[in-house]
Amino acid sequence: MQKILFATSEVYPLIKTGGLADVTGSLPRALQKQGYDIKIILPAYASVLEKASASGIKKITQLDIDGNPVVIKQTRLPGTKVTVWLVDIPEFSERTGNPYCGPDGNDWIDNHKRFYIFSKATELIALNQANLDWQPDIVHCNDWQTGLVPALLSLHPNHPATVFTIHNLAYRGLFSHQAFAELNLPQAFWHHERLEFYGQMSFIKGGIAFADYVTTVSPSYAREIQKPEFGYGLDGLLRYRSDSLAGILNGIDNDEWNPGTDTHLTHTYNRRTLGNKRKNKQLLQEKMGLEVNSDKPLLGFIGRLVDQKGVDLILSQMNRLLTSNYQLVILGSGFPHYEQTLRNIAEQNPQKVAVHLGYDEALAHQIEAGSDIFLMPSIFEPCGLNQMYSLRYGTLPVVHAVGGLRDTVTEQPLNNIDDQANGFVFHQPDGDELYAAIERAAEAYHQPDIWKKLQINAMSRDYSWEQSAKQYANIYTELLS
Incomplete structure (x- = not known):
């Protein structure tokens, strides 16, 4: 041995x-x-x-x-x-x-x-x-x-x-x-x-x-x-x-990150019971003080609030996100100026943006399960794990095409998706490109048959x-x- x-x-x-x-x-x-x-x-x-x-x-x-x-x-x-x-x-x-x-x-x-x-x-x-x-x-x-x-x-x-x-x-x-x-x-x-x-x-x-x-x-x-x-x-x-x-x-740890057995969730689910995922969204909206609304795409972000993670890109598009039909929940900690800016945005827009500073393992699982779309606009990302957690939970990621994000997330035109399509990808570290990818994700979200196909693709892959x-x-x- x-x-x-x-x-x-x-x-x-x-x-x-x-x-x-x-x-x-x-x-x-x-x-x-x-x-x-x-x-x-x-x-x-x-x-x-x-x-x-x-x-x-x-x-x-x-x-x-x-x-x-x-x-x-x-x-x-x-x-x-x-x-x-x-x-x-x-x-x-x-x-x-x-x-x-x-x-x-x-x-x-x-x-x-x-x-x-x-x-x-x-x-x-x-x-x-x-x-x-x-x-x-x-x-x-x-x-x-x-x-x-x-x-x-x-x-x-x-x-x-x-x-x-x-x-x-x-x-x-x-x-x-x-x-x-x-x-x-x-x-x-x-x-x-x-x-x-x-x-x-x-x-x-x-x-x-x-x-x-x-x-x-x-x-x-x-x-x-x-x-x-x-x-x-x-x-x-x-x-x-x-x-x-x-x-x-x-x-990833398939026992720790399994929507079918996750003890942090009130409603567990799998590919055949995706309806329960919507119940987790409602609970997350209630818990974070957001408007309870199934039609609004809920964007999740979990990570360190540092330059590497593309926080600047998200902030550069915040006005467009706030004036469009989106909600955003953020979990993380990092540079004080990012923390203060996000805290201010959440206080001014409590039904649209929720921010939890620090780390909370149970909340991380609940965000993965309750969000519709997961944001990972990293400037660079050696591998990334949250995009794989998101894929396993049927929460489709929007990622910058770098490192392990490029290796795990595939986007295809919505009129021509196959079994490989599982998310949305932008190719330049630019706020406008990020927002365009979010808009493509929202377009798919409002087409339930396409969205479900993408979710099943995401949840079917082996990330162990x-x-x-x-x-x-x-x-x-x-x-x-």
């Missing part, structure tokens, strides 16, 4: 700030079902220790890393048989809130040290130097917080094979040369072919440069990051690694992790052979 050590900075349901947690909460379970012995290694944030206490936590070993005592604790991923090892240092376990930044919204000034120690602990476990009598065949790392792991393992001649997955290249883990010096890393790492990045240190570059294989989360995004527009200065390195770079589309996990398994097999 092949052994996998899966390194990540967040995993649902223990800790979540975005899609990374959903992926790392699902992929290890899918790989375990395929016969792998898989362990997740995760920082022991205060909130993680609190949530994991229900499953039981025990200390299994203690390490010394550059004079810092590091305790390794063991628990289980809730609701699964997957073992989770927690790296406990005060810099993780004695801070509440967001794992990467303080109450003021700024990054913790010692993030370089925190995730260096996490990476060193991962290195020692990977080399079977942690008194655990377990050594992985593969170390699978995720995003910048784990980017030092392949670099550190490269210093050892008989290290396990390494895979590094880029979930979002925009977050590169950039730190100063002083931070590099503080970590006592080999001086040879300060080189433009290693960790040095235009006078700074980049954690994610370590993963890209040193891992045996690099993956990202959709085929289109794998192509996009090899170009300057989406490469963030790393496109040259990624083109150099192109022979060992693959885009594997994320899956099974196929994606097989592709990762093929990469593992290739590396070990």
Whole structure:
């Protein structure tokens, strides 16, 4: 049985700030079902220790890393048989809130040290130097917080094979040369072919440069990051690694996101009982204080209120949406100016726009089920999960043709749709293009037979992790052979 050590900075349901947690909460379970012995290694944030206490936590070993005592604790991923090892240092376990930044919204000034120690602990476990009598065949790392792991393992001649997955290249883990010096890393790492990045240190570059294989989360995004527009200065390195770079589309948790069994819904439904979906719309309208009206297309948006997610595009069309026959419900948090602007719009138009700032898992499910149309106008989107949740719930997405959105949503003329058509696509990051796509969606919405056909197409496709996990398994097999 092949052994996998899966390194990540967040995993649902223990800790979540975005899609990374959903992926790392699902992929290890899918790989375990395929016969792998898989362990997740995760920082022991205060909130993680609190949530994991229900499953039981025990200390299994203690390490010394550059004079810092590091305790390794063991628990289980809730609701699964997957073992989770927690790296406990005060810099993780004695801070509440967001794992990467303080109450003021700024990054913790010692993030370089925190995730260096996490990476060193991962290195020692990977080399079977942690008194655990377990050594992985593969170390699978995720995003910048784990980017030092392949670099550190490269210093050892008989290290396990390494895979590094880029979930979002925009977050590169950039730190100063002083931070590099503080970590006592080999001086040879300060080189433009290693960790040095235009006078700074980049954690994610370590993963890209040193891992045996690099993956990202959709085929289109794998192509996009090899170009300057989406490469963030790393496109040259990624083109150099192109022979060992693959885009594997994320899956979704079909148990967690299933309109037929969703415990967050008052009325569950499937392809044959789509009438119940309308009942969820009415309940959502009532809950959010919107006018209860089945004729008005209800647009949903769930996501971080940041530039990447295309919030500017939505705001640029707000007047047209308000004067047309639409309603809009938004769930998310992010930049204060976006939050304040949306709050003001909702207060001035309470029957047309509802905004819930923050995150609410139950409300997210209710928006997916109760909305007619889901907006994902992202400027870039490595994979995206909400469009797949929406498709599974028969809530047709309007998306910008980038990354995983391009790979999962297909639009066809309404007079010539086949079994592939499942949403609406615009091709330039432009507010007018977004609005035109919403109008096309509304035109379809008012033709019930066409709308139902599109919904059934959307709900019929397999978005599970099974196929994606097989592709990762093929990469593992290739590396070990």
